Amino acid sequence: MLRCAGYNSVDLATAEKLALCVANVPSYSPEAVAEFAVALLQTLNRKTHRAYNRVREGNFNLMGLLGKTLHGKTVGIIGTGKIGVAVAKILRGFGCRLLAYDPFPNTEFLVYGSYAPLEELLPQCQFVTLHCPLTDATRHIINAESLKLFQPGAMLINTSRGGLIDTQSVVAALKSKHLGGLALDVYEAEVNLFYRDHSDEIIQDDELMRMVTFPNVLICGHQAFFTEEALVEIAECTLRNVEDFMLRRSCPNSLVTEGHLLVRKDSLPVRM
Template identity: 45%
Template sequence: MTNTIEFIILKEKKDCELFNRRTVTMKILFFDTKNYDKDSFEKQIANYPEIEMDYLKTDLAPKTAPLAKGYDAVCAFVSSDVGAETMTVLHEAGVKLILMRCAGFNNVDMDKAKEYGIRVMRVPGYSPEAVAEHAMALALEVNRRLHKAYVKVRENDFSLGGLMGFNFYQKTAGIVGTGKIGAAMAKICRGFGMKVIAYDVYQNPDLADFVEYVTLDELLAQSDLISLHCPLMDSTYHLINKDTIAKMKDGVILVNTSRGGLVKTNDLIDGIRARKFFGVGLDVYEEETKNVFENRSDEILEHSTTARLLSFPNVMITSHQGFFTEEALTAISQTTLDNAMTFLKGETNENEVK
């Protein structure tokens, strides 16, 4: 009899635990929602019954952060303002987790996050190949002047004036930063028959067979193509400036698909005017924050830097689209929701920003 009662009590306790596990929910407020964001996350959310997600078109900033009251977490992007003021408002709203659906977190005030006990998790590697392929596309585009060729042919101008490029084959590619994206770019450059050199604080052992690590000065002096793939930190802010530009080869191609702050824009413009660069391809730039993924075609832009860059015939700018492939969006949504589940379970993983 005693054993039967104990069995019933244990069964009821187990059933209660299972019930609680099924009914635990985590509420996430998704900021700066685009249609493709919502479509991608909604395809995955059915696999995460513990999570509820609401979507806002407005981006995260101090004025919009109060909307997070009643939510456990917010989901933000590289263009979001997650600075000290926003962090304070989120703390007052009861938010315990910030889910960055991107690799970068330089727009997050980590000191305030630590002070308030708010955890920050990111997506460090959604699709390295997507960004690397876009970097090479930019390099090829500015090399062969495809943007000019397209416009000329549309005007029935089939002449070749202004379209001269050079072979990448047997030229030198300099990769700054050899994490997952930089490694993918190095492999692409190798496929083009280029000599690949690299600069990074940490050498990637997976590239040992074909990449030679050199100092930054050596990379600048030797490279015909320089592609930036490093995070934005105090040590890399304005890594490309008048001094480092002066050390580059004349006629170099520079590509940046990482963070706009890696390049000091005014110094870059001076270098372009001095004909230092054969071409410049930018998917990111310092002024981009308000422009990212927005249609501003009917507006007069507040600053002239972007317009100045676009005025040069050897410069190509895209709108932070390096990540924008179906595979990458799927990986971003899955990893972000996995991060949320890790938090919900009281666990941690390698995606948490310490």
């Protein structure tokens, strides 16, 4: 039983061969992740994390803290499932123009913005935020070629899956100053790093530690989901999955199977 939405870490083909049941929590408090994504966007944009550290040292200088007014800016949302739509609702309140890319358009998003092909969306956006699952089609959707389409100085936010971004290409775009800023709550090679205390160790991931030194990079440890409400929903859905599994043993038609992932009938496992 997975207590998360993503199941890219599970070998579903092997699970099928071993007759194992795999269940996830396809949706839990999308607002929690959406709010955190916008918090990262504004922290990166207005440099409040740097201002906080300065003031603690008695430095009230404003040099280097210049940001942009979010009102009137174009934000690209890649992935318009529950979280993407929740982000759109928030950013619409800021007065942003919203463009989205999703091979499976969601009519709920059309209240807040419009869809465009990725190659048309990226050049128009001052900010791009990722909210799609990690699949073969989306892996490294942000790469050397797609980064060339970004506006010079545009900022990128990822609270979805680390593998959506080609880290080497993003580092190169930051070093060339083509990418104006990067905020991550997920990281491509996070599996042996996140959720552990490494403060007494020398971290061997050179790319991650290089990014940490950049003044226009903000990295968190996969905490966007981490609210009281989300944890309650995760626990409740996990218990329902156990109940469904037990029910399936006595009534095989009580669940739907998408791929080899058991999901509830009211779930949308392919979108975040």
